[in-house]
Amino acid sequence: MMRPAEFHNEPLSDFTSGTVRQEMEQALRSVEAELGREFPLLIGGRAVRTEQTFRSMNPSRADQVVAVLHQAGPREVDAAVEAALRAFESWRWVPAEERAALFLRAAHALRRRRLHAAAWMCYEVGKNWAEADADVAEAIDFAEYYAREILRYAPARPLPPAPGEMSEYQYIPLGVVAVISPWNFPLAIPAGMALAAIVSGNTVVVKPASDSAATTYLIAEALTDAGLPPGVLNVITGSGAVVGEALATHPKVRMIAFTGSREVGTHLFELAARTPPGQIWLKRVIAEMGGKNAVIVDDEAPLDEAVAGIIASGYGYQGQKCSAGSRVVATPRAYGEVVEMIAERARRLEVGPAPENFPAGPVINAAAERKVLEYVEVGRREGRLAAGGGRAREGGYYIAPTVFVDVPPDARIAQEEIFGPVVAAIPARDFDDALRIANSTAFGLTGSVYSLDPVKLARARREFMCGNLYLNRKCTGALVGSHPFGGFNMSGTDSKAGGPDYLLNFLQPRVVSHKYR
Ligand code: NAP
Secondary structure: OOOOOOOOOOOOOOOOOHHHHHHHHHHHHHHHHHOOEEEOEEEOOEEEOOOOEEEEEOOOOOOOEEEEEEOOOHHHHHHHHHHHHHHHHHHOOOOHHHHHHHHHHHHHHHHHOHHHHHHHHHHHHOOOHHHHHHHHHHHHHHHHHHHHHHHHHOOOEEOOOOOOEEEEEEEEEOOEEEEEOOOOOOOHHHHHHHHHHHHOOOEEEEEOOHHHHHHHHHHHHHHHHOOOOOOOEEEOOOOHHHHHHHHHOOOOEEEEEEEOOHHHHHHHHHHHOOOOOOOOOOOEEEEEOOOOEEEEEOOOOOHHHHHHHHHHHHHHHHHOOOOOEEEEEEOHHHHHHHHHHHHHHHHHOOEOOHHHOOOEOOOOOHHHHHHHHHHHHHHHHHOEEEEOOOEEEOOOOEEOOEEEEOOOOOOHHHHOOOOOOEEEEEEOOOHHHHHHHHOOOOOOOEEEEEOOOHHHHHHHHHHOOOOEEEEOOOOOOOOOOOOOEOOOHHHEOOOOEOOOOHHHHHEEEEEEEEEOO
16 A cells, blocks of 8 residues: 555535535535435444334424434344454454555545535434534545544554564453443544544444434445454444443443433443453543633733634533533623624524524434523523623524623533533633633543743643643634544543544554574
8 A cells, every 4th residue: 555645634515615514515415315314233234133223313303203213222232242252353454554545435435425424414313414514524524634643653663672683562442342422523533433433444334313313324334335344343222221321331342432411421431441351451441521611811812812712612402512612701801892792793693494594403302401500590590690691592402592691600601511502601800710620620631821922822831731721713613633532530540532542542562582593
């Protein structure tokens, strides 16, 4: 294989162009015609149906069925793990160059389906066009980036020789990886975890989130088009508590790659520590979890830029991003003006159906709507409501972009992940206090600081403790390669998806020392 050219991020689709808009409308029409399609489990390359099915629904139109999925049980979990184990025996020996070449073909296959994949997300998870398009672009980036990364790790490295010996350091795959993914990036996140595992020579069983399972199948389609052998990627769907847990605790699963909530992540971390009979290893776990990310606005901040960043990161995809800026921490001279500007901008955000490309869409499902509205009630007691504060319209799970101001730093809405369009503004006494407040939650995923004062920026660079810190830039929209992604503390294991160490999570080092004769 020729060495691939340098990695570049996939450009985003330009929906200001009339042609691209027409193509997107066409893609939406064609996906709409497919809604209600059935997605059988994918085990060892075969479509497997079970007796029980469930549906994923359109959050913008709560009565519209998007897809019919099959509920896997322990038998299907076993079958999927067995299929992955069998495939591992050959896939592990496929040269890295061939795996990388296959990934470049898979990236191309995704590129060809670009707007079609985005359209599925508009319907299944309520992303507007730009959000859905960025999700596909990120999945393409993961395929391209990890294809190049494995070529870096593949050659065995010579070690300083002991007398009379030759030693080498190799990276080898682990085995079967369970990939358990959330609904909020239904293509990019399962793709990121599964592709990293597969390109490293492992085989995988993916358990996508139930609310977004149909979209996740697009990864399998692209990889199959690219020539991935059967059994290397298996997909099983069904309730997390049943099928996810059975998969994660399976004794033949070598590693769990999880992205999702703190509650489920910590639970799986505990379960993974057990060594049931038949399991001959300590399970490796990466668990990337939630956030309560702060945007600091300093007295010297460029206010217009700060407010634009807060609106984008607080309300983009309705605040349903782990990286969402859900706290605004401002110092005294900036505070009043900033909160007024945010409230005014939040009130102006139009809320409506995602396929129609409203700037703000629905939250994912009825349970999420309930939970966010409960937090809004908590917020009314803990702060002062400045915008939103209830449902925005009927027909789907629409919540008005909401701003609470004068929120104490230890309030529940300032400490707990709400995962909806709710921003809490917290006044700080000075920059020291702002940094202290920003660092005062159990999470540590992303953060932003807006300031033109180089001394304060330097302090934030050193003292603001989160996995992804952005200076004078919004805290969402991490790019593969430029912004390796992952957080501290209860935000997870900081595995840094899309970064130069990520594949190491899916590899184990091995040393071979050969004595001369
Ligand atoms: P979730 O409820 O934790 O679900 C994540 C996955 O785990 C789903 O596939 C779910 O299946 C499964 N699951 C649920 N209970 C399980 C159990 N007992 N055993 C095994 N698997 C189980 O999270 P979510 O609501 O989908 O996603 C939102 C969360 O993800 C937020 O907290 C967000 O911050 C976080 N997130 C973090 C990152 C990051 O990189 N740090 C990125 C994106 C999202 P079901 O769908 O069938 O329940």
